[in-house]
Amino acid sequence: MRRARSSAAAKPRGQKRSGASRAPAAAASAPGADRARRPAGQAGGGSRAAARQPSAKRRPQSSPRAQEAGAGEPPPEPPLPPPPPAAPSASELDLGEQRERWETFQKRQRLSFEGAAKLLLDTYEYQGLVKHTGGCHCGAVRFEVWASADLHIFDCNCSICKKKQNRHFIVPASRFKLLKGAESITTYTFNTHKAQHTFCKRCGVQSFYSPRSNPGGFGIAPHCLDEGTVRSVVVEEFNGSDWEKAMKEHKTIKSMSKE
Numbered sequence: 001m002r003r004a005r006s007s008a009a010a011k012p013r014g015q016k017r018s019g020a021s022r023a024p025a026a027a028a029s030a031p032g033a034d035r036a037r038r039p040a041g042q043a044g045g046g047s048r049a050a051a052r053q054p055s056a057k058r059r060p061q062s063s064p065r066a067q068e069a070g071a072g073e074p075p076p077e078p079p080l081p082p083p084p085p086a087a088p089s090a091s092e093l094d095l096g097e098q099r100e101r102w103e104t105f106q107k108r109q110r111l112s113f114e115g116a117a118k119l120l121l122d123t124y125e126y127q128g129l130v131k132h133t134g135g136c137h138c139g140a141v142r143f144e145v146w147a148s149a150d151l152h153i154f155d156c157n158c159s160i161c162k163k164k165q166n167r168h169f170i171v172p173a174s175r176f177k178l179l180k181g182a183e184s185i186t187t188y189t190f191n192t193h194k195a196q197h198t199f200c201k202r203c204g205v206q207s208f209y210s211p212r213s214n215p216g217g218f219g220i221a222p223h224c225l226d227e228g229t230v231r232s233v234v235v236e237e238f239n240g241s242d243w244e245k246a247m248k249e250h251k252t253i254k255s256m257s258k259e
Contacts, residue, residue, distance in 0.1 A: 141181030149231035158240025168219035217257025
């Protein structure tokens with residue numbers, strides 16, 4: 001009797017243990033159980049998707065400006081300004097009875113419309129003057145200047161003019177034109193810094209400068225002019241060592257840079 005109960009009692013306990021150990025694996029591997037869980041998962045997923053739909057409807061839409069930026073297209077370029085009007089030709093000007101003379105003059109002189117106008121303007125505006133040309137020693141700086149063929153030269157003895165023998169004649173700025181060499185020019189100033197002592201950076205020659213006596217004009221070195229246009233030279237000594245007194249006593253030097 002004792003053995004029967006002990007064997008019977010041992011058997012159920014063994015069955016429970018084996019059944020309990022196989023239940024999770026069977027439930028996980030059984031296709032029926034997997035199919036049974038899918039509807040529940042789909043139903044749950046559908047409820048969650050339905051819950052998310054209102055939030056998806058509330059998502060703000062991108063503005064057209066943001067869409068353009070996202071497309072990577074460059075912004076439109078501003079319109080170009082209109083070109084400047086072209087200079088009128090001789091045929092467009094109202095020359096009246098002088099048209100035939102004008103056209104004959106151009107053909108005879110072999111000049112363009114602009115060249116003919118410049119020749120007549122120079123002849124009238126600079127009446128009694130000649131065009132001098134000149135420059136530095138190396139040729140980097142070249143200029144032209146309208147002045148008399150009879151030059152009035154100042155020989156100054158101030159501290160700097162004495163050392164560099166700065167003899168010059170003075171002209172208004174409107175009668176001077178730098179033809180080339182702006183990038184080759186450097187400037188030295190001292191004391192009041194009103195005088196602009198310009199010279200070539202390559203050869204060191206000062207062919208022109210802006211004097212303290214006439215800051216609105218140019219002082220031209222006559223020895224830097226090309227030959228053939230100077231008829232005579234008159235030299236006047238200027239006591240630049242006592243500059244203020246000399247300027248007060250001189251009657252005409254201040255007006256030499258005026259038109």
